[in-house]
Amino acid sequence: MSKILIIEDEVTIAELEKDYLELSGFEVEIESDGQQGLSQALAGEFDMYILDLMLPGIDGFEICRQIREAKNTPILMVSARKDDIDKIHGLGLGADDYITKPFSPSELVARVKAHLARYERLIGSSVQENELVEIRGIRIDKTARRVWVNGEEKTFTTKEYDLLVFLAQNPNRVFTKEELFREIWEMESVGDIATVTVHIKKIREKIEMDTAKPQYIETIWGVGYRFKM
Numbered sequence: 134m135s136k137i138l139i140i141e142d143e144v145t146i147a148e149l150e151k152d153y154l155e156l157s158g159f160e161v162e163i164e165s166d167g168q169q170g171l172s173q174a175l176a177g178e179f180d181m182y183i184l185d186l187m188l189p190g191i192d193g194f195e196i197c198r199q200i201r202e203a204k205n206t207p208i209l210m211v212s213a214r215k216d217d218i219d220k221i222h223g224l225g226l227g228a229d230d231y232i233t234k235p236f237s238p239s240e241l242v243a244r245v246k247a248h249l250a251r252y253e254r255l256i257g258s259s260v261q262e263n264e265l266v267e268i269r270g271i272r273i274d275k276t277a278r279r280v281w282v283n284g285e286e287k288t289f290t291t292k293e294y295d296l297l298v299f300l301a302q303n304p305n306r307v308f309t310k311e312e313l314f315r316e317i318w319e320m321e322s323v324g325d326i327a328t329v330t331v332h333i334k335k336i337r338e339k340i341e342m343d344t345a346k347p348q349y350i351e352t353i354w355g356v357g358y359r360f361k362m
């Protein structure tokens with residue numbers, strides 16, 4: 134369910150927005166103070182922000198600027214004055230859209246839905262482009278050749294990386310050292326199957342909590358290795 138943060142000091146407007154958005158299936162939080170709204174916006178996981186311009190504490194312009202520095206999440210600005218719109222444009226704050234008071238709640242809901250759909254497509258396409266491999270705590274971004282283990286980035290040599298990706302992309306299959314050597318070192322004359330053992334050891338040091346009891350790359354005695362799904 135998409136979660137929306139409304140930063141609005143006029144209680145009746147905030148409640149009206151909330152009611153209509155909840156009826157449309159959104160989860161909604163309200164903050165009425167600029168400073169608290171900004172803190173909540175930056176700390177929480179929201180899919181969209183609806184931001185009033187005139188607020189106690191920090192105004193909507195500054196909040197918009199600060200959210201945009203940290204996040205790509207869509208921002209819909211709400212203003213009571215038409216001339217604020219020029220200011221929103223002029224300042225280049227990175228707001229995705231604006232709506233002027235008074236507005237119809239159904240208009241607001243329609244805008245929110247459109248922006249969320251567009252944003253989800255955007256995220257979806259960037260994930261696809263990046264070709265992510267995710268298995269339990271391991272996340273591999275194949276486009277960037279980067280690896281995170283439980284959120285912490287680890288660095289691998291080229292061959293360690295190639296071997297890890299090959300195993301992770303073929304989980305639960307047992308490969309012999311010969312097969313892995315052919316797969317990863319195919320074109321190179323140097324090295325032998327002992328190289329595979331050395332590389333597996335190095336990879337385990339980076340991804341396993343306890344290399345004596347590997348949770349990812351298992352040794353199948355007398356056969357080879359298997360990446361557990």
Ligand code: CA
Nearest residue numbers: 142185187188
């Ligand atoms: Ca206000």
